[in-house]
Amino acid sequence: MATGFSVMDALNKNTKAGIDDSAPKARFRTKDISIFKMYSDSENFYPQEGIEQKAGEILMVGLLENLTVKYEPVEGRGEYKIISGERRWRALHLLVERGYKEFEFATSNITAPSTIQEERLARIIANSYRDKKVETMIREEQELKETLEEMKAGGIELKGYDLQSGRLRDVIADMLNISRTKVAQIEAVRNNLIPEFMEELSKNRLTFSAAYELSGMSSDEQREALAVLADTGELTYQAIKDMKEKKAAGAQIEGQISIEDVQQPGDTPLSYHGDVIGEDAEPQVSDSDTGDTEEAGFTGMNPPEENPTAGDEYQTPHPEGITSLCYSCTEYETCDVKTGTCTSCDQYKNRAEANKTDEQRYSEEQDAIDRETKRKLREQEEQEKMEHLPSDGGEKKNYVRISQSIYERIDRGIQSYMILKNDGYKEGDIVTLGEFSDGRATGRTLERFITCMDDDKTSSAIEEGFCVINLHPVTK
Incomplete structure (x- = not known):
């Protein structure tokens, strides 16, 4: 019988390499891995936007940040599941497809999370630095809260935090680097906003401040507000506040008893310790009371008599x-x-x-x-901040209103340029083209990448203050 044989010798070279590399040292090891051996995580909810821009950055300065992967072979997909860096991975694929073969291998951190909860936390923490849309912020907070609740219920330790004492909201705020108040607002929107407004929020047609104000309204009140949005095409934070104040001003306080409920015509107003007397009010009678009409803590007033100073017009x-x-x-x-x-x-x-x-x-x-x-x-400053959230990768986004006919030509590839008033556009910007009909947004939008631009400074044929931009579809 041959000596020195072990089960490890029976494993193929690739399998042994995967097992060896996944053993954590200081939580991870690094290795140059082919991007074709990696696959995306189906649970990654972060949007994969700005791939074209990211590819340009990598082509210019290289891959400045390692990918983070887990050795988890899946037949037909690859050997390494991506924990963080999927946008960079997709950008590398794009570069290789365009002939830049040197970007096939990427230096990656190989980590080995011990639980599914730890894996989720790694993904969230790796993306915590990113600028996010409101929809992503809400999903992120929900995923983190559910993960921490699972860990707390299962007695799983989270290094640096004590999940068994204190409120999870404090932990969430600290991990996402936002205030406790912001966490509470996100939860209010997530738990109370009706699905129709959640859809508007996801399409960036509703600001977060407006959504939070709506979350304090009942479902029926929110649907009334939805009708206003359908009629006017917009619903601002201030408009919602005005609706709530108007409704509050006209609503009767629950449990309040009016004076007509407790006195007959001709009776005199009564008071008991400053409150209106109702059926449940019981005046406290002192020991000295003997059945007189005036009791302790109880005050009656005489019926109105002729006012000697008011005159005949009283x-x-x-x-x-x-x-x-x-x-x-x-x-x-x-x-x-x-x-x-x-x-x-x-x-x-x-x-x-x-x-x-x-x-x-x-x-x-x-x-x-x-x-x-x-x-x-x-109000204007807040609205502008919420409507111009920085997009992934730091690229500038602009919203441009266009007619149905222009929308169709650009969407079908017939037209690839536009003449616009120059609002500071530059090559590399991403513009969102919103279709409008009869003065209202239809809800359809296109995202296009500005590949080149000319203005009155680069061409004498262009009128001052205007520019011509060439558009290219944004690769998802």
């Missing part, structure tokens, strides 16, 4: 509510039905307002104008 007010306005009324001294429970009265006149000088009124008007101007500027 009209009986009809106060209602639970918090008094009477003390600030100009008629307080002469009114016979003033009460500590009035929030609304048909004879109310605000004393402070009536006594204002012209200078005070002018100053208040100017202050109101200043506040409204600041509010609109803040």
Whole structure:
């Protein structure tokens, strides 16, 4: 019998190399691996955008960051599953397809996550630095929360964090490098936004601030807002706030009892410790009470009599509510039905307002104008920030409105250029072409890469302030 034989000797060279390389040293080892031996992870939810741009960067300066892979052979797909770096992997494929064979082998970190949860965390952490669209942020937070909950329930340790104490929201905020408030807002949107608005959010037709404001509304209220969006073609953060304030102003407070519910016509308003008397209110009677109409903590008022100072034109007010306005009324001294429970009265006149000088009124008007101007500027700034999220890889994106006919020609490849007002376009930018019909967006969009551009500085035939850009489809 031959000596020195082991099971390892029976394995083929490639299998042995895979096993040897996957043994973690300082959590991973590095190896130059053919991109054709790698395959993408089906659980990777991060969008694979800007591949053309990424390929150009790699061609210019090389692959500056290693891929991270796991040795997990799958027949017909490859030997190494990509944990992070799928965009770079796709860009390398594109370069090889175009004849740059030197990019076939990529230096990769070979890691060996012990659990599926650890693998998910590695993917999320590897992508935490990226600029993301709102839809991706929501999915990322959801995946991280579910993973941490699984680890907590299974008693799996996460180095650097104690999952068994404290709130997971703190851990999520720390790992994603965002505030706890932002995490709470993301969860509110994810849990409460109706599917139709989630679709609008995913298509970048709704800002995150507007989505968060909508998440505080009921499903029926959200569908009312959806009808407004369908009619007007847009739904801003401020428009949603106005809708909520208008609805709140017209809604009756739940459980509130009006004065008509507790008194008959001709009765005098009653108060009990400053609250309207209802069926469940029980005045506290002291030991000294002997059946008189006035009890401890209970106050009645006499019916209105003729007001000696009001004259023949005196009209009986009809106060209602639970918090008094009477003390600030100009008629307080002469009114016979003033009460500590009035929030609304048909004879109310605000004393402070009536006594204002012209200078005070002018100053208040100017202050109101200043506040409204600041509010609109803040609103505009917030809207611009949310509508111009940086895209993957740092490329600049521009939104261009086009007609249906131009959209069709570009989509079918008949037209590859456009003449536009020059808003700072440059070669390498990605533009989003949005189709409009009758002044409204149809929802159809195209993404095109600017391969070259001419303006009035490069060509005398082009009018000042305009440019001609050549468009090329963005490779997904």
